[in-house]
Amino acid sequence: MNNGATPLARTAVLEFEADMSTAGRHRLAVEDLRGGLRLWRLAWSLGWLDTRLRYRGSMLGPLWLTISTGVMVGALGFLYSALFGMEIREYLPFLSLSLVLWAFLSSLVSEACTTFTEAESIIRSVRMPFFVFSIRTLIRNVIVLAHNVIVILIVFGIFAVWPNWNWLLILPGLVLWIADGLALTLLLGAFCARFRDIQPIVNSIMQIAFFLTPVIWKPEQLGTGAAKLPLNPFFDLMEVVRAPLLGHTPGVLVWVGAILFSMALWAVSWALFIRARGRVAFWI
C-alpha cells in the first residue's frame, strides 16, 4: 500500500437482485442486523454523543433529568398517596419505579419514530446497516434511564427497601425490554420515515396508555377488573421488571402475555423491516 499511515476501508461484497423473493429480502435484513451488531462501538458512540450534545452547556448535564424526575416523584407521591389513602412508605417506592420505567418506555417509543429520519444525511451518503441507528436510539434512552435510576435508589434507600435475590428475576424482563425496544425502533423508524404524521399519533397513544396502565395507580385498586390487566401489553411488560423489584413475583399470565406480545411485536416489525429496508433511503 502506498501509505502505511492510512487505514484501509473494510472489504465487502454487496449483492442484490431487484424483485427478489422474500428469502432474499430476509437474507439482506439479517445481514443488516449482523452488520449493525458488528458496529456496536459506533452505535454506542453515537448514542453517547447524542446525550452529551443534548445537555451541552448545562452544568449538571443529564442530572437535570434526575432532578426533574425526583421532583415529579415527590410531588405526585404525596398527592396520590393522599388521594388513594395509601401509606407513603408503601406507595412512593412503587411510584418512583413505575414513573422511571414509564418515562423510559414512552421516550423510547417516541424517539423510535425518528430513528431513521434523524440519520438522513448519513443514510444518503454511505451504506450503513440500519440496525446501527436502532441500537443508537436504544442506547441513548438507556443512558437517560441510568440517570433516572438514581431517583429509585434514593427512594428505596429512604424507605429501606434493600436488594434481595428476588431482584435477579428482572433479568429475563430486561432481555424482553431490550428486544422489544429494538423491534420498536425498526417498526416505527421505517413507518415514520414513510408517513410523517405517525409520531404525533404515537405520542397520543402513549398518553392514553399512561392512564390505562397501572403506572400511578396500583393494579389492586382495580378490584376484580385487575384480572383483565394482562390484556394490556404495557402492563405485562411493566410487571415483569417492576414486580420482582417490589418483592412480588409476576403471575404466569403476565409472563405469557409479555412473551406473546413481544413475539407479536417482533413478527410485525420484522415483516415490515424486510420490506421497507431497501426503500428507507428513498423515503427520508
Place this chain on the structure above:
Amino acid sequence: MTTEASIDVEGISVFFPLYHGSSRSLKKMVVAAAAGRLAKDQQQRIVVQALRDIHLKLRSGDRLGLVGSNGAGKTTLLRVLAGIYEPVMGRMRIQGSLNALLDPSLGMNAELTGRENIRLRGLYNGLPNASLSRLEDDVAEFAELGDFIDLPVRIYSAGMVVRLGFALATAIKPQILLMDEWFLAGDAAFLEKARHRLEEMVKGADILVLSSHQDEIVRAWCSRVLWLDQGKVRADGPSGEVLDAYLGREPAAAASAE
C-alpha cells in the same frame, strides 16, 4: 485484502417515488382507502425514472468517468454503486472495499471536536481501536489543526473545516473509489497538497468511478466514459471518443454546469 475488486451491474433501474404533501400522511391514506380511492392513488403514484436499464462491468484497473447534464442520473448511479439506493429492477454485485466521496460533510458534527469527528468517522468504517489513533494522526496532520483538534468544529475557520472534511474523506483507502464532482469543485483554489493526496488515492484504487462536468479531469483520469442522458446510457466507450461526442452534442450544458 486479496479479493479482486469488481463491479457487475445488469439491467438496473431506479425509480424515485415522488411523495408530496398528502401522500406523506397516513391520515390522508386511510381516508382515501375508506373512500375507495386508495387503489387509484397507488396506480397514479408519480415516479421519476432516475436510471433505466444500466449495464456495467468493471474490473480491477478500470477508470470510469460519468458525464451528462444535471439530472442525468450520475449521482444516483454512484449512490446505487455505493449500495445506498437499492434498484427496483436488475441485479448487481459489488466486490471489494468501497469508499464513496459523495457528501463533503458526511458525519461531520459541528458541535463535536475535531478529534471526536475523526474517531466517529473511523467507527463508521468499522476500524479497530489501533487504527483509530493512526487515523487521528493522519487527518490531524494533513488538516493542520494543531491545538484546534480538541475544540469544537463550530469555531473552526472555513478553511479548517474544508481541510478537515477533505482529510477525513480521503483518509481511508478503498479498492473501489466512487467520487462525485463536488470533490473537484473550486479546483483552482485547491491546494497542491490536497491534489496530490487525491491523486494518490485515485492511483491506489483498483476501480475508479468519477462523476464530473469538468471534461479535462475526466480525460486525464478516466480510460472509459459513460454518457448518461435522462437516466439512460447514451454512449459508452473510450474516454476520448465519448467525450468528443458529448462535448460536440452539448457544449452549452457542459460549460454552464457548476
